[in-house]
Amino acid sequence: MRDSVGTVRTVLLLGGRSEIGLAIVERLVREGAREVVLAARGGVAEPPAALAALGAKVHSLEFDATAPDTHTATVDGAVALVGDLDVVVDAFGVLGTQADYEADPAAAARAAAVNYTGHVSAGLAVAARLREQGHGALVVLSSVAGVRVRRFNFVYGSAKAGLDGFAQGLADSLHGSGARVLVVRPGYVPTRMSAHVDPAPFPATPAQVAEAVSAGLRSGATTVWAPRVLAPVFAGMRLMPRPIWRRLGR
Amino acid sequence: MASQPERPVLLTGWGRTAPTAARVVRPRSAAQVARALAEAGPRGVLARGLGRSYGDAAQAAGGTVLDCTELTGPIRLDADRGEVTVPAGVSFERLIAHLLERGYFVPVTPGTRQVTVGGAIAADVHGKNHHADSSLGAHVRSLTLAAPTGETLTLTPDGGDAELFRATLGGMGLTGVVTEATLAVLPVETSYMRVDTDRTDSLDATLDLMSRTDADYRYTVCWVDLLAKGSAMGRGVLTRADHAGPRDLPPALRRDPLRHRAGSPLAAPPWAPPGLLNSWTVGAFNAVYRGAAPRRRRGEAQPIAGFFHPLDAVRGWNRLYGPHGLVQYQFVVPFGAEDTLVRIMEGLSRAGAPSFLTVLKRLGEGTGGHLSFPRPGWTLAVDLPAGLPGLGRMLRRFDELLLAADGRLYLAKDGRADAETVHAMYPDLPAWRKVRERVDPDGVLVSDLARRLRLL
Numbered sequence: 001m002r003d004s005v006g007t008v009r010t011v012l013l014l015g016g017r018s019e020i021g022l023a024i025v026e027r028l029v030r031e032g033a034r035e036v037v038l039a040a041r042g043g044v045a046e047p048p049a050a051l052a053a054l055g056a057k058v059h060s061l062e063f064d065a066t067a068p069d070t071h072t073a074t075v076d077g078a079v080a081l082v083g084d085l086d087v088v089v090d091a092f093g094v095l096g097t098q099a100d101y102e103a104d105p106a107a108a109a110r111a112a113a114v115n116y117t118g119h120v121s122a123g124l125a126v127a128a129r130l131r132e133q134g135h136g137a138l139v140v141l142s143s144v145a146g147v148r149v150r151r152f153n154f155v156y157g158s159a160k161a162g163l164d165g166f167a168q169g170l171a172d173s174l175h176g177s178g179a180r181v182l183v184v185r186p187g188y189v190p191t192r193m194s195a196h197v198d199p200a201p202f203p204a205t206p207a208q209v210a211e212a213v214s215a216g217l218r219s220g221a222t223t224v225w226a227p228r229v230l231a232p233v234f235a236g237m238r239l240m241p242r243p244i245w246r247r248l249g250r
Numbered sequence: 251m252a253s254q255p256e257r258p259v260l261l262t263g264w265g266r267t268a269p270t271a272a273r274v275v276r277p278r279s280a281a282q283v284a285r286a287l288a289e290a291g292p293r294g295v296l297a298r299g300l301g302r303s304y305g306d307a308a309q310a311a312g313g314t315v316l317d318c319t320e321l322t323g324p325i326r327l328d329a330d331r332g333e334v335t336v337p338a339g340v341s342f343e344r345l346i347a348h349l350l351e352r353g354y355f356v357p358v359t360p361g362t363r364q365v366t367v368g369g370a371i372a373a374d375v376h377g378k379n380h381h382a383d384s385s386l387g388a389h390v391r392s393l394t395l396a397a398p399t400g401e402t403l404t405l406t407p408d409g410g411d412a413e414l415f416r417a418t419l420g421g422m423g424l425t426g427v428v429t430e431a432t433l434a435v436l437p438v439e440t441s442y443m444r445v446d447t448d449r450t451d452s453l454d455a456t457l458d459l460m461s462r463t464d465a466d467y468r469y470t471v472c473w474v475d476l477l478a479k480g481s482a483m484g485r486g487v488l489t490r491a492d493h494a495g496p497r498d499l500p501p502a503l504r505r506d507p508l509r510h511r512a513g514s515p516l517a518a519p520p521w522a523p524p525g526l527l528n529s530w531t532v533g534a535f536n537a538v539y540r541g542a543a544p545r546r547r548r549g550e551a552q553p554i555a556g557f558f559h560p561l562d563a564v565r566g567w568n569r570l571y572g573p574h575g576l577v578q579y580q581f582v583v584p585f586g587a588e589d590t591l592v593r594i595m596e597g598l599s600r601a602g603a604p605s606f607l608t609v610l611k612r613l614g615e616g617t618g619g620h621l622s623f624p625r626p627g628w629t630l631a632v633d634l635p636a637g638l639p640g641l642g643r644m645l646r647r648f649d650e651l652l653l654a655a656d657g658r659l660y661l662a663k664d665g666r667a668d669a670e671t672v673h674a675m676y677p678d679l680p681a682w683r684k685v686r687e688r689v690d691p692d693g694v695l696v697s698d699l700a701r702r703l704r705l706l
Contacts (some may be wrong), residue, residue: 001698004267004305004577004665005642009702032642032668084311084701133293134258134271134312135698178260178271178311218637220573 001086001135006218007032008086008137012078014063014122015092016040019191020141022048023206024089024213029056031214035082039063039074040092065092065114068121075125087217088126089139090119095193101155108155115159116166123170130179138181139213140167144225147185147234151246171222182216184209185234186226202227261315264568265304266575267636267665270311270698272296276320280429283396286316287427287694290398294696297427299369300341302362304578305665306698307373307422313696318368321429327352333391335432338368343512343562350510350554354435355493357389361609363512363559368428373662374420374622378469378491378558380613385624387419387617389434395426398694402429417685420622422661424695424705425686440507442494443469443557447547449540453484453595456610457588457628460488464612468492469557472610475540476599476632477533483599484592486610487543491557499551512555515565524572527635532604539606561607574637577665579645582613583657584627590655591628594648598632601644605632620682621705623660631663642666661699669704679705 002008011028013021016038025036029051036051036058038044043060051058059081063074078085093115101108123138130136145153146160164183171181186209188200204212209226216224225231237245258271272293277283287295293313300319301308309315321339325348328334334354336345342356343363349355360375371393376385383389392406395418403426405415418425446467450456456472464470467490474486496507561567568576583590598605609631616625634641649671652658658675659667673679686706693706700706 001270001306001311001702002268003642003702004263004265004575004636005645006267006636007642007666034668132312134310135269176260176271177258178269 001084002137008217009033010035010037010082010084010086012037012039012082012085012088014039014074014088014090015065016044016060016063018091018093018141019193020186020189020206020209021089021091023210024091024139026050026054027207027210027214028087029054033086035059037061037078037081039078041065065118065122066110068118071121071125072128074122075129079129084133085126085129085136087137087139088130089141090123090126091141092118093141093193095156095197097196098153098155111155112159115156116162119163120166123166127170127174127179131174131177134178136179137217138170138179139217140181140183142167142183142185144185144187144230144234148238148245150248152248180220180222182213182221183223184213184216184226185223185230187230202230202233261298261301261309262575263303263305263308263665264301265577265636265665266568266571267577268306268698270306270309272310272313272315274315274317276317278320280394280396280402283316283318283321283427283429284400284402286314287396287398288400290314290694295398295694296697297368297372297423299339299366300364302365302369303373303662304576305663306702307662308369309698310696311698311701316427318366318427321368327354327435332435332437333432334435335430336367337430338371338428339366341366342370346554347510347512349435350438350441350508353437353439353508355438355554357383357434357436358386359558361559362562363555364562367431367433371419371428371431372421372423374617374619374624375662376613376624378471378611380611380624381464381470382468382614384615385617385622386433387619387622390419391432391434393418393428393432394430396429397426398690398692413685414689416618417620417682419617419619420661421619421682422621422697422699422705424697424700425689426695438493439496440494440499440503441510441554442499442503442507442551443491443554444494444498445489445491445550445552445557447544447550448488449543449545450486450488452481453592456484456486456488460610460612463490466490470611473539474595474608474610475536476595476603476605476608477529477536484595485540487540489557491552494551498549503551510555511553512562515563518564518566518569520566520569522570522572524574524637525635526572527570527604527606529602529604532606535606571633571635572637574635577634577636577641577645578631578663579634579648580629580631580660580663581648581652581657582623582625582627582629582660583652583655584625587655587657588628590651590657591630593651595630597644597648601638601640603632603634603638605634607631607633620678620685621661621676623658623662625658627657661703664699667703669702672703
């Protein structure tokens with residue numbers, strides 16, 4: 001449970017190998033979190049040494065984003081390990097390349113299942129638990145890619161658009177329950193997952209995203225952008241006429 | 251039972267930090283309390299009074315919170331025995347008014363009248379007379395406890411279940427729900443205090459004057475200025491008092507010496523911007539407050555409400571701390587550990603901690619409650635904005651100093667300490683747990699504080 005100076009004790013990371021997710025977890029551990037559950041397919045055999053070095057107890061849990069039937073059990077498993085979930089970071093996803101998706105529609109649908117429908121079942125399972133315990137925050141890693149979907153990565157972007165809308169609706173449904181949802185919209189973040197993508201303007205490092213998340217959790221924000229300048233940038237992008245938008249290379 | 255809303259209610263302590271949701275029910279009788287305990291869900295039950303604990307002591311996330319403020323009824327004063335029997339939901343506001351009219355006063359009052367009798371016992375509250383009279387628990391002659399097992403127990407300090415009585419004093423509501431208590435009362439001749447005030451110029455002078463003169467008065471307290479710079483840090487306004495007799499009053503007040511004027515409180519604005527209380531505004535307030543106090547005044551007649559409960563004059567003053575809320579840090583260090591006290595005060599001063607209610611007091615003997623806070627030594631209470639950057643880290647450092655000096659934190663004020671720290675500060679915790687396991691084998695009673703500090 002969050003304490004009176006905003007420190008949390010337990011963190012569950014869905015997508016236990018996500019670089020951004022792990023940066024958020026590390027940040028929360030630096031601020032005082034003591035129990036961490038890293039959930040990923042096959043578990044996380046070798047968790048980052050930094051977490052234990054900072055004094056956190058790290059647990060590993062099996063989590064398959066493509067198996068929605070198992071998501072409630074995953075949440076229950078995390079509760080069995082650490083008790084009440086103070087912060088759940090929903091960070092799993094795949095990026096892929098648009099050209100490959102266009103060549104292989106089935107692969108595109110599988111990616112969309114990870115990036116969207118997987119979050120629907122996992123998000124609802126987490127929300128049910130947070131509602132029951134009367135407190136807690138779900139951090140959802142959305143993306144500016146979903147704010148206005150672009151031609152060059154619309155398979156990924158449309159899934160993020162769906163996720164972003166889902167997370168906002170979930171946040172509203174949890175209003176007054178003691179639980180809350182924080183939607184995070186990073187821009188381009190250089191990580192292993194994005195290594196094959198050309199850099200975009202206004203990049204943010206995983207640590208900067210983590211800092212924004214930490215500040216958002218403390219302030220009670222519903223949405224954070226990383227870097228912050230992306231909020232006004234995308235307010236402008238949304239107004240851009242379609243013929244121009246269509247031609248944007250990135 | 252009173253209506254049970256379907257929707258959970260968000261609750262915080264007086265510091266307005268870390269809200270959690272619970273189902274709130276309002277029992278009006280001991281029988282309704284017993285029923286609520288019997289119907290406990292998997293997330294447990296907790297009694298709550300007027301919500302003046304600063305942290306998370308009166309919250310139970312996901313569970314059922316019994317708002318006990320309707321657990322009221324007649325107050326029965328027995329003048330021959332010098333005691334009063336009062337339902338647990340009655341506030342000190344009402345109890346004090348009732349007693350003063352009849353020439354009595356409560357044996358101990360905290361700094362606000364806005365606490366219930368049940369809550370005051372659960373926190374084993376202390377007041378300005380702790381050095382002379384100990385805490386409230388020392389004046390509880392008996393109490394009625396609704397236990398989670400369905401039993402109604404009558405507990406006394408030396409009766410059959412003295413151990414459960416001890417566990418309940420300062421037990422933060424985790425041993426049962428107090429439904430009624432009998433307290434010793436103090437006869438008084440007037441509703442006034444005879445107050446001596448002294449202004450000190452340095453921390454050394456403050457500590458010295460308090461050490462030398464504490465025993466001469468029933469009530470003492472010192473307001474200190476941590477924002478003053480250099481050698482002026484820790485300068486203060488020391489007030490010491492006894493109950494006034496009729497002859498201590500000016501003639502105009504002698505006609506009706508027991509008349510109690512609580513006054514109607516001013517309300518703080520419903521919203522304040524974050525950062526309203528900062529080291530500049532509070533520093534200015536401190537300078538004015540101290541400047542307005544006399545350097546030395548003797549025998550001033552002050553109404554009881556003004557002397558004991560100055561903050562009750564502003565309803566909802568906690569809102570002045572803005573949307574992030576406030577944290578109160580209160581600790582005690584044994585006599586002889588003055589260096590730790592001074593180090594923490596200096597640390598707060600260096601951090602520019604804008605506390606406009608910094609209170610220093612000497613405590614006397616404790617009550618023997620396993621989790622009761624007071625013990626002989628110096629206690630300091632500071633109010634800090636919860637949004638102060640680096641606050642968590644600074645307070646953790648202070649916790650370490652306290653541990654090294656055999657000091658402890660007050661659970662009714664805490665919302666942020668970690669479990670290991672508090673376990674080390676309360677060596678009677680294992681004994682308390684044993685008693686608790688006996689009266690609450692299924693773990694029905696629970697609070698956010700208990701979960702955070704792993705008390706159960």
